[in-house]
Structures are given as C-alpha cells and as structure tokens.
Amino acid sequence: MDVVLLGTGCPIPDPTRAGPATLVRAAGRALLVDCGRGVLMRLAAAGVMPPALDHVLLTHLHSDHVTDFNDVVTMRWAMSPVPNPVPLVGPPGTGEFARRTLKMLTADTAWRIAHHADLHWEPACDVLEVLDGIAVEQDGLRVSAAPTDHRPVAPTVGYRIEAEGKVVAIAGDTVPCEGLDRLCAGADVYVQTVVRTDLIRAIPAPRLQDVLDYHSSCEQAGQTAARAGVRMLVLTHPVPPPAPGSEADWIAQAAEHFDGEIIFAADLATVTA
C-alpha cells in the first residue's frame, strides 16, 4: 500500500505546499483523503485523473481540507464519458456540504450541458456519512472511520485503511483521543497533521495561538504513535509553515516520545506501508 502525500500544507498559503490531501493506493484502488488547495494539480502529478478515483474521503469540513472539492466534482463530471458520481465518504454533514457545492456549481453545470451535446447529466455525489465504523469493505480493502477531537469543529473523523496485510491511518486534524488511538493501533503508517507549540507560542498573534488547542503537537503525535505501536509516523500540515532546513527540529520533538521511523512530509513524497 502506497501513501502519496499530495498536499502537505495548512491554511496559510505556502508556495511549496498544496493544501491537505493524501492519495492512498490500496488493493488496486485509488483513495483520495481530503481535497485541499491544488489537489487536482498534485493528483495529476501522481498520475491520477479525477474520473479514476475509487473513493473520496473527507476528514472534516474545515475549508483548508475541502476548498478544492468543487474542482474534484466538476472535473470528474466533465471528464467522464458516462455518469460517474463522486463516491464520497465523510462525517455527518458531508451530504449537506455536497448538496451546497453542487448548488454553487449550478451556472457552470448548465453552461457545460448546453455546450456539449454528449453531456446531458448533472454532476452528482454518492454520499456515505460515517462517524464510527466501516465505510468501505470490498475486494480486500477495508476503510473504517473513528471520531476524532478537533472541537469546536465537529463531527470530525480519521480513517484506518487496511489492505494487502497492511494498515494506514490518516488522522486529519485532531488532538490525541480514544478514537485516534483505535485508528492507529498497530498501523504501519500513521499520518498526523501537526503544529509546533514552541514556535506558535513565540508569535504574538491571538488567532494563531487559538490553533494550539485543537491540533496535535509534534510531541503529542509522537506519544500517540508510541502508544499505538505504529511503525512509521508521518508529520504533515505543519503550522506554522516551516523554515527551509528546519525539518529535523520537527522530527526531533516527535522523536522524544517515539523511537520508530519519522518522516516530515513534503508534497508528492510517497511512503510505502
């Protein structure tokens, strides 16, 4: 199972990091987790076009994780020769979010249908809302969700993807919690969005201080990884955007608590479970 770190940024624009998005190739399937800024550019670089996605999974509806969902919907529709709804999984509220997105696209939808004789159906999403339990189980692939803790953003979920005898946990934005521990138990790869407590505390901006209370710090990611007995920890979505050459500092904070392999994510890097 391969995990392609498509976009490793956070809400703050960064010239080298697209928004949060991860591609998991498992059991011959292509799973996209979250749809942050620039997701289709990074997906194209990974060799995947939107009609070929087998599952689109959302961890939560924070703008940085879904801002390019409309692009996924539009291009899957416009590039597919036959109706091909987006197979969408997300926490409760995802169905309403999908409906609003389709409504936002109404004018574009009408223009393209009017212009293309062979395009006579509207874009659509097949939505499955999950909070705790199995989201996908087919042909050697199992995807399960568990609730995470990113309050006041709620509900939020992470995903545990099992295939080929391997386990990948994609946590999304969360502080350590019971659901996260279940997702990560014994995982080969655990991908966690992180913040640097020391750097943020040194920046006197109240709105930045607020992000500390609902994300995992590097230390907490290391603690979760150790408690769950994972093999590899991937730190992604770093806040604040890291200075060039500072990767080792982020890794060192997690390594105080976890002695397995730690990767500091870069866009389009691939790790293998």
Ligand SMILES: [Zn+2]
């Ligand atoms: Zn985020």
Ligand SMILES: [Zn+2]
């Ligand atoms: Zn978030």
